[in-house]
Amino acid sequence: MDVDPEIAHAAGPAALPRRNGELVFTAPWQGRAFGMAVALQRGGRFAWRDFQERLEREIGGAGPDDDAARYYEHWLAALERLAVDRGLVDGEELGRRAGEYRSGLRDEVF
Amino acid sequence: MNGVHDMGGAHGHGPVVVEPDEPVFHARWEGRVWAMARLCLRRGLFNTDELRWGIERMPPARYLDASYYERWLTSVETLAREKGVAGAGPVRPSGRNPACEAPPRPRFRAGDRVRTRNVHPAGHTRLPWYARARRGVVERVRPPALLPDTNVGPVSRDWEPVYSVRFESRELWGESGRAGDAVLLDVFERYLEPSATEGEEEVR
Amino acid sequence: MNGAHHEEHEHHEHHGHHGQVSDVEARALALESLLREKGLVDSRDVDELVSRYEHDVGPLLGARLVARAWVDPAFRDRLLHDANAVLRELGISGEGLNIVVVANEPGVHDAVVCTLCSCYPWPVIGLPPVWYKSAPYRSRMVREPREVLREFGLELDDATRVRVWDSSAEQRYLILPERPVGTEGWSEDDLVPLVTRDCMIGVARPGTGGV
Numbered sequence: 218m219d220v221d222p223e224i225a226h227a228a229g230p231a232a233l234p235r236r237n238g239e240l241v242f243t244a245p246w247q248g249r250a251f252g253m254a255v256a257l258q259r260g261g262r263f264a265w266r267d268f269q270e271r272l273e274r275e276i277g278g279a280g281p282d283d284d285a286a287r288y289y290e291h292w293l294a295a296l297e298r299l300a301v302d303r304g305l306v307d308g309e310e311l312g313r314r315a316g317e318y319r320s321g322l323r324d325e326v327f
Numbered sequence: 328m329n330g331v332h333d334m335g336g337a338h339g340h341g342p343v344v345v346e347p348d349e350p351v352f353h354a355r356w357e358g359r360v361w362a363m364a365r366l367c368l369r370r371g372l373f374n375t376d377e378l379r380w381g382i383e384r385m386p387p388a389r390y391l392d393a394s395y396y397e398r399w400l401t402s403v404e405t406l407a408r409e410k411g412v413a414g415a416g417p418v419r420p421s422g423r424n425p426a427c428e429a430p431p432r433p434r435f436r437a438g439d440r441v442r443t444r445n446v447h448p449a450g451h452t453r454l455p456w457y458a459r460a461r462r463g464v465v466e467r468v469r470p471p472a473l474l475p476d477t478n479v480g481p482v483s484r485d486w487e488p489v490y491s492v493r494f495e496s497r498e499l500w501g502e503s504g505r506a507g508d509a510v511l512l513d514v515f516e517r518y519l520e521p522s523a524t525e526g527e528e529e530v531r
Numbered sequence: 532m533n534g535a536h537h538e539e540h541e542h543h544e545h546h547g548h549h550g551q552v553s554d555v556e557a558r559a560l561a562l563e564s565l566l567r568e569k570g571l572v573d574s575r576d577v578d579e580l581v582s583r584y585e586h587d588v589g590p591l592l593g594a595r596l597v598a599r600a601w602v603d604p605a606f607r608d609r610l611l612h613d614a615n616a617v618l619r620e621l622g623i624s625g626e627g628l629n630i631v632v633v634a635n636e637p638g639v640h641d642a643v644v645c646t647l648c649s650c651y652p653w654p655v656i657g658l659p660p661v662w663y664k665s666a667p668y669r670s671r672m673v674r675e676p677r678e679v680l681r682e683f684g685l686e687l688d689d690a691t692r693v694r695v696w697d698s699s700a701e702q703r704y705l706i707l708p709e710r711p712v713g714t715e716g717w718s719e720d721d722l723v724p725l726v727t728r729d730c731m732i733g734v735a736r737p738g739t740g741g742v
Contacts, residue, residue, distance in 0.1 A: 511694055
């Protein structure tokens with residue numbers, strides 16, 4: 218699996234958080250959000266620039282951020298919106314499912 | 328060539344400026360340029376020596392003013408033109424570097440005293456200006472590699488032994504050098520000749 | 532200082548939360564579970580991608596090599612003798628891969644530069660920083676390494692000798708620094724965070740807060 222430089226080395230406020238050159242994930246869900254977006258792109262579900270544009274919109278005017286958690290919240294929001302817009306998942310079902318995880322009704326993890 | 332890119336030992340460039348936690352690419356186009364160049368390399372449109380040579384041929388002021396990826400971009404543009412990508416005629420790729428079928432036998436061994444030639448090729452070379460006509464000792468024999476000087480279009484593929492050669496700081500910089508410190512430079516065999524052994528004063 | 536970005540993702544221990552799942556975590560889980568159900572992603576692919584990007588895009592691979600060499604003398608010997616063979620065993624290969632690991636010995640400090648352009652062991656430590664490719668570093672490192680190192684905050688005593696490796700051919704040099712004093716008995720995982728990109732180029736010592 219090749220690392221795609223367009224993804225790995227995006228620039229500006231949408232740049233992946235790094236420390237010492239390494240990618241930073243401060244919680245497992247961030248890595249999952251990252252991996253899901255890349256997996257969908259590789260599966261041809263969307264072009265990376267489409268995701269990138271959404272991400273930049275989510276980040277908005279905020280400058281580059283050191284905080285991986287905040288960055289990946291934007292990432293996840295962009296991914297959710299794109300996934301719903303492309304019909305990959307249903308928005309309401311997503312909300313319901315998240316509720317199940319939050320309440321502990323569902324606990325399957327990846 | 329004795330171009331501005333060959334800057335080992337040059338004065339006047341100032342302190343090293345470090346940007347803390349800098350991004351790999353400072354702008355989107357940089358990543359595109361990097362990816363494009365790597366794809367061209369992978370597909371054999373041009374080779375790494377040609378990419379470097381394209382950069383080295385930039386006018387000096389332009390080279391110094393350009394950012395790192397601007398240099399790459401300039402070189403890729405130059406090569407695209409030269410390889411016929413940007414014209415109506417056929418594309419003339421250099422092809423990818425072949426494997427080495429018959430490795431040449433190294434002339435020198437670790438511990439041998441050598442001297443770099445006093446050569447000043449106008450074309451591409453990887454013997455820096457600061458290390459010409461200098462005495463050193465072979466530290467290690469490396470695997471053979473394609474001589475960069477002749478691997479730029481039209482390519483003639485010359486496999487040469489390569490050596491890590493140790494040059495004492497005083498040998499390179501005279502009194503400005505520091506006894507005990509050294510530079511280890513990777514030198515192609517064609518750039519070397521044996522150093523006089525008897526009666527030659529050793530610089531420490 | 533080095534803690535946060537090395538937090539382990541133990542996916543399989545994740546469900547110890549029992550209702551403590553945060554909003555954002557719940558959303559990420561929900562999305563992945565739906566995508567899986569619809570056959571749009573395979574979670575193992577997600578795993579591999581995360582790992583690939585994490586490990587291949589920065590200095591972590593190099594740091595792991597160094598940490599392992601510190602705890603495993605046989606590995607260290609193999610790494611110094613033929614780093615490319617070791618990397619191939621680890622699944623890192625590729626045309627033009629030509630890494631040579633140089634070990635700092637007591638009394639010798641090594642550093643790497645490419646005076647002619649910017650050659651750098653990027654397959655193991657990621658792409659080079661701008662300063663490495665800059666005229667000041669490229670011009671001064673071969674002539675006055677101690678002054679440059681001092682600017683990086685690294686002081687060498689008079690008894691230490693400096694070797695600067697100018698990457699003028701195919702070899703890409705990676706420095707194996709000496710293991711810091713006071714880390715006896717540390718595991719490889721504990722040591723990895725001490726190994727920074729800068730200490731593998733030779734402008735910093737491990738574990739001292741260089742980048």
